[in-house]
Amino acid sequence: xxxxxxxxxxxxxxKACMTSCMDRNDLEVPAKFRKVFEFGxxxxxxxxxGALAHTVFTYYASVTCGHCEEPACVANCPTGAMTxxxxxxxxxxxxxxxxxxxxxxxxxxxxxPVQLSDGKSHKxxxxxxxxxxxxxxxxxxxxxxxxxxxxxxxxxxxxxxGDAAVIGELTAETLPHVVFGLHRDAAKGGTLLNPMEVxxxx
Numbered sequence: 148x149x150x151x152x153x154x155x156x157x158x159x160x161x162k163a164c165m166t167s168c169m170d171r172n173d174l175e176v177p178a179k180f181r182k183v184f185e186f187g188x189x190x191x192x193x194x195x196x197g198a199l200a201h202t203v204f205t206y207y208a209s210v211t212c213g214h215c216e217e218p219a220c221v222a223n224c225p226t227g228a229m230t231x232x233x234x235x236x237x238x239x240x241x242x243x244x245x246x247x248x249x250x251x252x253x254x255x256x257x258x259x260p261v262q263l264s265d266g267k268s269h270k271x272x273x274x275x276x277x278x279x280x281x282x283x284x285x286x287x288x289x290x291x292x293x294x295x296x297x298x299x300x301x302x303x304x305x306x307x308x309g310d311a312a313v314i315g316e317l318t319a320e321t322l323p324h325v326v327f328g329l330h331r332d333a334a335k336g337g338t339l340l341n342p343m344e345v346x347x348x349x
Contacts, residue, residue, distance in 0.1 A: 148236035149273060149283055150301030150324030152308050153209055156331055158295040160185055160207035167290035168211070171274065178261045180271040181211040181287050182345040188337035204337065206330035209296060211287065212259045212271040213323020214238050220251035220260060229260075229268070235283065236301070236324060239272045256321060273298075301326075 160183060168174070168181045189203035214231070218238050221229045228244035229251050231237070240251070240260075247266040252258055260270040273283030288298040297304065301324040308326045339345070 148214075148301050148324060149299065150214065150236070150304055150326070151211070151288070152297040152299075152304045152326045152328065154295045154297070154328040155206050155208050155333065156328055157293050158183075158207045158209060158330075159293060160205070161292065163290045163292055164209050164287035164296055167286045168271070171286045172269075174261075174263075177346070178263060178269075180259075180261070180269075181209060183341075184208045184210060184345050185340040186337040187340050188335060204332040204335060205340070206332055206337070208327065209287070209291075210257060210325075212238060212255075213257065213321065213325050214271075214273070215324065216322035217320075219254040219256065219321050223250050223254040225250055235273075235275070235281070237272055237275055237281075237283065239270070240268050242267050257323075 162183050165179060165181045165183050169179060172180060174180065185205065185207050187203070187205035189201060191199055191201045191203065193199050214236050215238070218229070218231055221231050221238060224240070225248065226244045226246055228240040230239065230241070232239070245267045247262060247268065249260065249262050249268060251260040251268050252262070260268045263269045274285045275281045275283040277284060285298050288296040304326050308328055
């Protein structure tokens with residue numbers, strides 16, 4: 148079973164992962180298979196002499212389909228088009244069976260599947276369609292200039308980096324195959340600064 152480690156402590160929010168995914172899958176805005184959430188908070192204050200000090204902070208979390216252990220999209224698809232591969236863990240849908248109702252998107256805590264111009268549901272499949280045997284090799288991880296994204300066996304990633312952590316609203320009861328490395332300022336909380344960019348609405 149495959150998954151991602153997302154190191155939010157070194158992610159710069161450059162969105163190379165997102166744009167490379169969009170380019171590779173020929174997606175047009177607003178459709179995205181990977182989104183970069185920006186969180187921030189703090190304030191600027193001036194002392195008696197007018198000098199400024201701040202407690203401002205920002206951090207980013209790159210998110211795509213979690214290829215969850217218990218995917219809500221699979222459980223709620225009315226036609227059985229959405230399935231999870233028992234070996235790789237990749238969640239995908241059969242375009243011949245898909246009716247484009249987008250129950251998968253509505254069920255997903257991440258709002259991940261998107262509806263494209265063919266009226267069907269589309270999503271991240273870890274670029275597994277690039278190889279004859281379906282071996283995944285996601286372009287997002289290859290594109291990250293600071294190696295904030297690590298792709299591999301999810302159990303090995305959990306062993307190396309710990310279990311999944313909670314960042315802002317990025318939580319799910321579906322047990323996503325994602326491990327988040329917390330940013331040094333994550334404990335401060337913060338608010339989502341780019342809600343329109345990462346909106347589930349397409």
